[in-house]
Amino acid sequence: MGKTSSPPQPPAHSEEVKLSFPQEHVMLLTFNRPKSLNAITPTMTSDIKTILDWFDNEPSLWVLVVTGEGRTFCAGADLFAWNKRQATQGGDGDQADVLGLPDGFASLSRRFPTSKPVIAAVNGGAYGGGMELILNCDIVIASADAKLALPEVKRGVVAVQGGMPRLARIAGHQLASEMLLTGKAITAQDAATRFGFVNQVVPKEKVISTALAWAAEINSNSPDSVQSTKRALLLAGRLGVEETVIAHINSAESKRQFRSENIQEGLRAFTEKRQPVWKNPAKL
Known part of the structure; x- marks a missing residue:
């Protein structure tokens, strides 16, 4: 895995989000408005974009874990801010x-x-x-008491931020309709077994440690290979099989992986019967 080093210095941000680096190559981003059930404000949106733009370009960080402070992961948008905007801008806003x-x-x-x-x-x-936003994550670890819902229709609005097409693709039309047209909440266990977008359900006190264990397992592999593989998965969600293969092989991540030091290290480690020591990927 390489030598442990000091965590990188992230960009400035408000107290509405927290950052930590709990293990090598991992960044933990925490929504930090527990009294408001971590409802997202415009400030948080701006902070997170700045942080993630930096994260994407920081070679020493390989995996992101996202969570919420307190008893709720995220209650959605801050409806007080939304009501204020509606009063001044209406639906056009x-x-x-x-x-x-x-x-x-x-x-x-x-x-x-x-x-x-x-x-x-x-x-x-x-x-x-x-x-x-959960539906756009690669791995989802949920507490056994978690309730998950797209209740927009109950508030006269619609889940327009990517949730509808992703849920339909993951769960199928009928199960997606069950959540989207009724607005009802489902359990974490149903999300794992019926709907298929939760990878593991654990006791609440083990959510973070389990997520970090998944991160460590991912990071035991070549970061060049992992990032190239994720690029292929992203393309597969938008393209057909042959188009995905061509677009992926021409991607920056694929080209970097083929010429990386890590591919040589992985092959050497296999022949020498030892664990590989991965290096940070080159910047794209």
Whole structure:
């Protein structure tokens, strides 16, 4: 895995989000408005975009874990801020927000460029936009007491930040309709066994440690290979098989992987019957 080094210095941000580096090559991003159930504000959206733009370009960071402070992962948008905007701008303001924020809700729900794995550590409820951003994560660890919902229709709005097409693709039309047209909450166990977007359900006190264990398992592999593989997965969600193969082989991540030091290290370690020592990937 390489030598332990001092954590990198992230960009400045407000107290509405917290950052830590709990293990080598891993960044933990925590929504930090527990009294408001971590409802996302415009400040948080801006902070998260700045942080993730930096994370994407920091070679020493390979995996992101996202969680919420307190008893709820994320209650969605801050409805007080939303009501205020509605009073001044109406629906046109909401539409402009969707079109003007290409990374989606909380700068996560429609974020496409990152080829680094993102793990959601869902402690408690995830509603609305909070649920939409979970659907754009690669791995989802949820607490046994978590409730997950897309209740937008109950508030006269729609889950327009990427949640609808992703849920339909993952769960199928009928199960997606069950959540989207009724707005009802489902359990973490149902999300894992019926709907298929939760990887593991654990006791609440083990959500973070389990997410970090998944991160460590991912990071035991070549970061060049992992990031190239994720690029292929992202392309597969948008293209057919042959188009995905061609687009992937021509991607920056694929080209970097083929010429990386890590591919040589992996092959040497196999022949020498030892664990490989991976290096940080080159910047794209």
